[in-house]
Amino acid sequence: MMGSYNISCYSIDKAYQDYILPGVSRTFALTIPQLPPKLQEVVANGYLLCRIADTIEDEPSLSIDQKKFFSNTFIAVVAGQASAKFFARALYPLLSEHTLATERELIQNTPRIIRITHSFTPRQRAALERCVRIMCDGMPRFQNTxxxxxxxxxxxxxxxxxxxxxxxxxxxxxxxxxxxxxxxxxxxxxxxxxxxxxxxxxxxxxxxxxxxxxxxxxxxxxxxxxxxxxxxxxxxxxxxxxxxxxxxxxxxxxxxxxxxxxxxxxxxxxxxxxxxxxxxxxxxxxxxxxxxxxxxxxxxxxxxxxxxxxxxxxxxxxxxxxxxxxxxxxxxxxxxxxxxxxxxxxxxxxxxxxxxxxxxxxxxxx
Missing domain, CATH: 1.10.600.10 (Farnesyl Diphosphate Synthase)
Known part of the structure; x- marks a missing residue:
């Protein structure tokens, strides 16, 4: 499923994914490596996608309308229907110090995570896309109130x-x-x-x-x-x-x-x-x-x-x-x-x- 995504770029993105995971979750950084190698990468990627969705909802400086916009944009990004670079460049400057530095860094590097997402098999991508879509649709119902x-x-x-x-x-x-x-x-x-x-x-x-x-x-x-x-x-x-x-x-x-x-x-x-x-x-x-x-x-x-x-x-x-x-x-x-x-x-x-x-x-x- 690599397509035009060459092995050199993939290796760099994979190294970043491995690097950032412990910074946003010590627990998952401990448990994910226990999985078989073919599952480790996709589960780690899925978790980081969820962290990005969480970061949007948890950022106190964003208005309800802004959160809705970025959540919907992120759903489209994961589905391959919107630009990850646009998403990252638009959201990153709006994040306050209330958001952890590692989470801000993750937002900035969304394109790296998404390139890995889009390298997976259709079934794997479907599972990740569905999770992000439901999470981004459901969380605002609670965060807004x-x-x-x-x-x-x-x-x-x-x-x-x-x-x-x-x-x-x-x-x-x-x-x-x-x-x-x-x-x-x-x-x-x-x-x-x-x-x-x-x-x-x-x-x-x-x-x-x-x-x-x-x-x-x-x-x-x-x-x-x-x-x-x-x-x-x-x-x-x-x-x-x-x-x-x-x-x-x-x-x-x-x-x-x-x-x-x-x-x-x-x-x-x-x-x-x-x-x-x-x-x-x-x-x-x-x-x-x-x-x-x-x-x-x-x-x-x-x-x-x-x-x-x-x-x-x-x-x-x-x-x-x-x-x-x-x-x-x-x-x-x-x-x-x-x-x-x-x-x-x-x-x-x-x-x-x-x-x-x-x-x-x-x-x-x-």
């Missing part, structure tokens, strides 16, 4: 998580099934779990980043959950913990836990011989469930650093899941061990009656 009041309810949180993470799960599943015939045989089952996988990771990040988001005058927590526990999100203040807030937080931890169990089931549907894909999934799941456990133990935290898992925990997660990557029973045991004591709410309970607070359960033993 984001405030400290939070989201209305759990259903709204589900939709938000889909646009920022669930759609990424869809993209990855398409890429995995395109690469692996064994994964493709489980396509239907993987599709039933892929959005939940993304939501589990995104909800964990939302809960961990509560206080960082509030500094940006944003809250992604569902008001209705806290109303049920008797807490008003408008009164949320760091350093002034109230048990009613802790109860609402515990409820959301239980829902995130259920999504992460779906993520584990998803991973076990990947053939055991696809060790790289499994490691890619397992490392993210392991770090997320350990973060939920720390959040549950420290619901009175007032800074994300207080619930960040240690480097030792990260290293242990990597070692254990790597050793056990092909062994389903061992992986299930390790997940249950990490999730011990973490509240669990069956997802069916959250859907059947949104007005009732589901009963928290102990972590299920499987």
């Amino acid at each position: 984001a405030s400290l009041r939070g989201l209305a309810d759990m259903e709204t949180m589900d939709r938000y998580c889909y646009f920022v993470a669930g759609v990424v799960g869809e993209m990855l599943t398409e890429l995995f099934c395109d690469y692996s015939p064994g994964a493709n045989r489980n396509r239907e089952a993987l599709h039933s779990l892929m959005i939940s996988f993304g939501q589990g990771l995104q909800m964990t990040n939302i809960l961990k980043d509560i206080w960082d988001d509030r500094k940006r005058e944003i809250c992604w927590l569902p008001r209705s959950i806290f109303e049920q526990t008797g807490f008003d999100l408008d009164k949320l203040t760091p350093g002034h913990y109230q048990p009613a807030f802790g109860d609402g937080l515990q409820h959301l931890i239980g829902i995130a836990h259920a999504h992460l169990r779906n993520a584990l089931t998803y991973t076990l549907l990947i053939p055991p011989n696809e060790v790289g894909i499994r490691r890619f999934c397992l490392w993210a799941i392991g770090m997320a469930i350990l973060t939920l456990r720390k959040l549950h133990r420290h619901r009175d935290f007032s800074a994300s650093q207080q619930v960040k898992i240690s480097r030792r925990s990260v290293k242990t997660t990597i070692i254990l899941t790597s050793i056990a990557a092909s062994h389903d029973k061992v992986l299930t045991f390790l997940f249950n061990l990490a999730a011990k004591g973490v509240p669990f709410i069956p997802l069916e309970a959250t859907r059947n009656d949104s007005k009732a607070t589901p009963v928290l359960q102990a972590s299920p033993e499987k």
Whole structure:
């Protein structure tokens, strides 16, 4: 699929992609290299496309109309219908210091990333283009009304998580099934779990980043959950913990836990011989469930650093899941061990009656 895109230019662009990835995401820079070489490049490229879309939405100096313009332009750029150079030259000067330097650099070098995008197979490009289109269409619906009041309810949180993470799960599943015939045989089952996988990771990040988001005058927590526990999100203040807030937080931890169990089931549907894909999934799941456990133990935290898992925990997660990557029973045991004591709410309970607070359960033993 190189066409006129010569090997020398490709090598330079590929080197830049490898260089910039750790600057915009330490986690993905850690997990993506675990994938088979043929998947590493396209997944890294897909992630960087999502980062560009996020940067547009997160830039506070852009007006709603400007964000809409650049989001629509970026959709066209990824689809090969608009100039990446025009996009980069128009957007880059408008970015403020609120946007990380590495993200500004990524915007400036959009043409390099897009040249790699356009070198992929039609199926790979279709998966990436669909993800960017849905993300750029959906995120503004929430960013335009984001405030400290939070989201209305759990259903709204589900939709938000889909646009920022669930759609990424869809993209990855398409890429995995395109690469692996064994994964493709489980396509239907993987599709039933892929959005939940993304939501589990995104909800964990939302809960961990509560206080960082509030500094940006944003809250992604569902008001209705806290109303049920008797807490008003408008009164949320760091350093002034109230048990009613802790109860609402515990409820959301239980829902995130259920999504992460779906993520584990998803991973076990990947053939055991696809060790790289499994490691890619397992490392993210392991770090997320350990973060939920720390959040549950420290619901009175007032800074994300207080619930960040240690480097030792990260290293242990990597070692254990790597050793056990092909062994389903061992992986299930390790997940249950990490999730011990973490509240669990069956997802069916959250859907059947949104007005009732589901009963928290102990972590299920499987």
